Amino acid sequence: MKRPSSNLLALLRADASVAVLTGAGISAESGLPTFRGAGGWWKNYRAENLATPEAFQKNPRLVWEWYNHRRDLVGQHAPNPGHLALAQLESLCKTFALITQNVDGYHQRAGSANVSELHGNVMKSRCSGCGHECEAGMENWKDGLPYCSCGALYRPGVVWFGETLPATALQNAFVAAENSRFLFVVGTSSVVYPAAALPQLALERGAYVVEINDEATPLTPRADEFLQGRAGEILPALVALIQLQEGLPDKR
Numbered sequence: 001m002k003r004p005s006s007n008l009l010a011l012l013r014a015d016a017s018v019a020v021l022t023g024a025g026i027s028a029e030s031g032l033p034t035f036r037g038a039g040g041w042w043k044n045y046r047a048e049n050l051a052t053p054e055a056f057q058k059n060p061r062l063v064w065e066w067y068n069h070r071r072d073l074v075g076q077h078a079p080n081p082g083h084l085a086l087a088q089l090e091s092l093c094k095t096f097a098l099i100t101q102n103v104d105g106y107h108q109r110a111g112s113a114n115v116s117e118l119h120g121n122v123m124k125s126r127c128s129g130c131g132h133e134c135e136a137g138m139e140n141w142k143d144g145l146p147y148c149s150c151g152a153l154y155r156p157g158v159v160w161f162g163e164t165l166p167a168t169a170l171q172n173a174f175v176a177a178e179n180s181r182f183l184f185v186v187g188t189s190s191v192v193y194p195a196a197a198l199p200q201l202a203l204e205r206g207a208y209v210v211e212i213n214d215e216a217t218p219l220t221p222r223a224d225e226f227l228q229g230r231a232g233e234i235l236p237a238l239v240a241l242i243q244l245q246e247g248l249p250d251k252r
């Protein structure tokens with residue numbers, strides 16, 4: 001595990017404004033598959049058959065089978081020390097924003113409060129007719145399909161390829177990237193836009209961008225610092241160092 005530089009620690013004080021962008025890699029240590037790595041979803045399935053509006057129109061049963069499987073996985077696993085460390089970091093920082101591409105809700109379960117979900121949440125459903133939203137399990141299931149009281153089908157409460165992102169989450173993300181002194185980019189391959197545009201924006205605004213990933217990505221050459229290793233090890237270590245620096249007790 002690579003340690004944070006003395007430069008980063010000198011700059012990173014609790015009164016600094018901090019933003020964090022996370023991707024599937026942070027939940028990998030919880031046991032949830034990523035998308036592009038070994039064993040990733042897109043190694044075995046085609047995104048266009050499962051995660052597009054066209055796929056849902058063509059075969060809603062197949063799409064729901066996959067999302068129900070993902071719901072089961074989210075329920076069977078739990079947030080890991082990486083998620084917990086980010087919740088702790090939020091409590092230490094005066095200004096903090098967490099932007100996630102993940103749909104598992106693990107940041108909230110770990111105690112993070114200010115979370116913007118760019119790609120929605122798999123534990124929610126939205127009616128494809130009237131737009132009504134409900135929690136997983138509140139739908140009326142018939143023959144493998146969930147129906148709303150208006151008679152239309154519910155769809156998973158996530159963003160599919162080709163769809164626009166939720167306006168408020170997207171705006172929060174851009175505001176955070178534009179205004180934060182630090183941006184931590186954790187466990188994302190940095191290839192899916194618009195999320196992948198946030199680090200570049202932050203760099204242009206003079207932020208110090210720290211990438212935490214077990215592999216190099218297209219962002220790596222541009223990041224101010226690349227902490228190579230597992231998010232579940234690096235983030236708790238980073239939070240402990242900040243606590244030490246601020247003279248706070250280590251609450252791990």
Ligand code: OAD
Pocket residue numbers: 022023024025026028029034035036037040047051101102119159160161186187188189190191192212213214215217229230231232
């Ligand atoms: P990816 O699967 O593309 O990338 C996961 C990243 O996490 C990779 O760069 C891994 O090297 C890294 N990684 C894996 N385990 C790690 C660990 N323990 N610690 C640190 N890093 C680790 O996932 P995302 O970048 O999140 O969108 O994918 C972005 C979007 O593409 C997803 O939200 C999803 C997908 O298609 C939609 O479905 C719309």
